[in-house]
Amino acid sequence: ATWPNHLIDELDANLYDRRGYKLRSLPAGMSPRCTRFAGNIPGGRTNAADWIRAAFHDMATYNIADGTGGLDASIRFPEEQNRPENTGDGFMNTIIFISPSSNRYFSLADTIAMAMVTAVEMCGGPKIPYRGGRIDALQPNSPGVPEPQQSIEEHIASFARQGFTKADMIGLTACGHSIGGVQNIAFPDIVPPSSDQSNPQGNVNFDSTGVLFDNKIATEYLDGTTQNPLVVGRNSTTNSDFRIFNSDNNVTMSKYPAVFRSKCAELLARMVDTVPKEVTLTDVIQPILFKPVGVQLIWVGGGNLALTGEVRVWNALPSRVTVKWKARDGRSDPAFSAVLKHDTSHTSDPLMPDSTITNRWLDFPSILISSTQSLSSLSFEVLNADGTTKVEDLGGAGYPLQDVIMVANTTCMSPTDVKVRFAIRADIQPIRVYAKTDMFDETRRPTVVTTEVAPPSNPTIVAGYTLWEVALMSASHLTLAVDTGGKTYETPFIGNGSPLGPSLPKCP
Numbered sequence: 001a002t003w004p005n006h007l008i009d010e011l012d013a014n015l016y017d018r019r020g021y022k023l024r025s026l027p028a029g030m031s032p033r034c035t036r037f038a039g040n041i042p043g044g045r046t047n048a049a050d051w052i053r054a055a056f057h058d059m060a061t062y063n064i065a066d067g068t069g070g071l072d073a074s075i076r077f078p079e080e081q082n083r084p085e086n087t088g089d090g091f092m093n094t095i096i097f098i099s100p101s102s103n104r105y106f107s108l109a110d111t112i113a114m115a116m117v118t119a120v121e122m123c124g125g126p127k128i129p130y131r132g133g134r135i136d137a138l139q140p141n142s143p144g145v146p147e148p149q150q151s152i153e154e155h156i157a158s159f160a161r162q163g164f165t166k167a168d169m170i171g172l173t174a175c176g177h178s179i180g181g182v183q184n185i186a187f188p189d190i191v192p193p194s195s196d197q198s199n200p201q202g203n204v205n206f207d208s209t210g211v212l213f214d215n216k217i218a219t220e221y222l223d224g225t226t227q228n229p230l231v232v233g234r235n236s237t238t239n240s241d242f243r244i245f246n247s248d249n250n251v252t253m254s255k256y257p258a259v260f261r262s263k264c265a266e267l268l269a270r271m272v273d274t275v276p277k278e279v280t281l282t283d284v285i286q287p288i289l290f291k292p293v294g295v296q297l298i299w300v301g302g303g304n305l306a307l308t309g310e311v312r313v314w315n316a317l318p319s320r321v322t323v324k325w326k327a328r329d330g331r332s333d334p335a336f337s338a339v340l341k342h343d344t345s346h347t348s349d350p351l352m353p354d355s356t357i358t359n360r361w362l363d364f365p366s367i368l369i370s371s372t373q374s375l376s377s378l379s380f381e382v383l384n385a386d387g388t389t390k391v392e393d394l395g396g397a398g399y400p401l402q403d404v405i406m407v408a409n410t411t412c413m414s415p416t417d418v419k420v421r422f423a424i425r426a427d428i429q430p431i432r433v434y435a436k437t438d439m440f441d442e443t444r445r446p447t448v449v450t451t452e453v454a455p456p457s458n459p460t461i462v463a464g465y466t467l468w469e470v471a472l473m474s475a476s477h478l479t480l481a482v483d484t485g486g487k488t489y490e491t492p493f494i495g496n497g498s499p500l501g502p503s504l505p506k507c508p
Ligand code: HEM
Pocket: 045, 046, 048, 049, 050, 052, 053, 056, 087, 088, 090, 146, 147, 148, 149, 155, 172, 173, 175, 176, 177, 179, 180, 181, 182, 183, 184, 186, 187, 240, 244, 271
């Protein structure tokens, strides 16, 4: 395995860093207790419901015959949102809330799938196997989302086009309609207006636990107490859940109370893994048990490089973790080592269904290395709480770290721009030097901005490095790269925060 793998690292962080230290931003949408809606607007509605529905409507354009459509973030286009099959503002709300989480490695489509998984897992549902690698569509897909006034034949045909059988259709609709409901503001023919101040949009939940992902959607349907507006609605034309649930004489539904969690995990995973045929998804993302994060060299002047970073240790608190490095020339030495520290506040929680896992983060202490000695790779020696030891070195290879290009600690933010300062090793011949930052296009798709950097006009070599500078409008997910003709070296992608910490210092 090559390290780092930014896609896997980002997917792991968004899936598992849900609470506490370094938490990612999607889980905030589920707080408190899955009742949050958009920017905390009272509406009787929830983000959880919007995010699950958005993933379905993005996917439901899939055509299994030719592999087009599917979950590809095309739901972000106004053209799709304006279609009658996408009634309501839930898709826009979803994209506005979740898109800041995406970046050059974590596509908006992966974020939509992650938002659905986050909502289900954090609101009482099962763990859903998550894969990443989706690609954001550049144009809208053909229409194809089922609508409540359509016939059961049309629904069966629609789900078949999406790759789902009749039993899948029954199950998937029950799973989706475990959370949320129908709003008068979007579907005035289905539910009545409300004069309740806390429910101005006239939301009527599908089951009695509208913010909980549980099997009540099925049990209440079966025992006849259901108030589901798509089952017992005043207008029988739009009772699509009734026609769907009943379409095999309740054979499938009668099994659902018992198999709800496992079947929903399977069907919702298949739903978000329904992607255009060009896309190859990753394997299911398993937690990285020993995860070095933000490991990099920083130019600090005076002929010194600072080695910074941290390690997330999954569900364990080892007695001691020692980082060891090899010099640029491959030499090791007992002095090339340091013990990591654990600050007790640097604890996080993946909030995984049915488990109580806690993760500890260990920080590199202040480590200065002379720039002539430098380093080429790292390994870690872990002394476990039970006295056993383990070496973490990627199977002997070590974690490789380049020392050709690095950010300088004098990089800072001025009122007008970001002054990015960096060092390039003087013994290499740069063919091209450039900075990459993230931005969003006008449809909120994450894109990369590349800025070419001109060589310094008066290059001076300090302790084997030349100092460079470029002014950028933004430093969002800044990385710096140098192309030497044969090889490109790039500074690490820091998924959460700037290369110098949570935020860049202000220029003096
Ligand atoms: C034939 C199939 C389906 C039809 C006709 C249908 C129809 C509807 C309708 C009319 C609403 C009300 C939307 C609003 O008022 O904003 C709704 C809400 C919802 N649907 Fe479906 N749906 C179907 C299948 C699914 C599936 C497969 C899922 C996901 C797996 C899903 C997830 C949701 C969710 C979470 C909501 C709640 C949204 C909210 O509370 O704002 N639906 N659906």
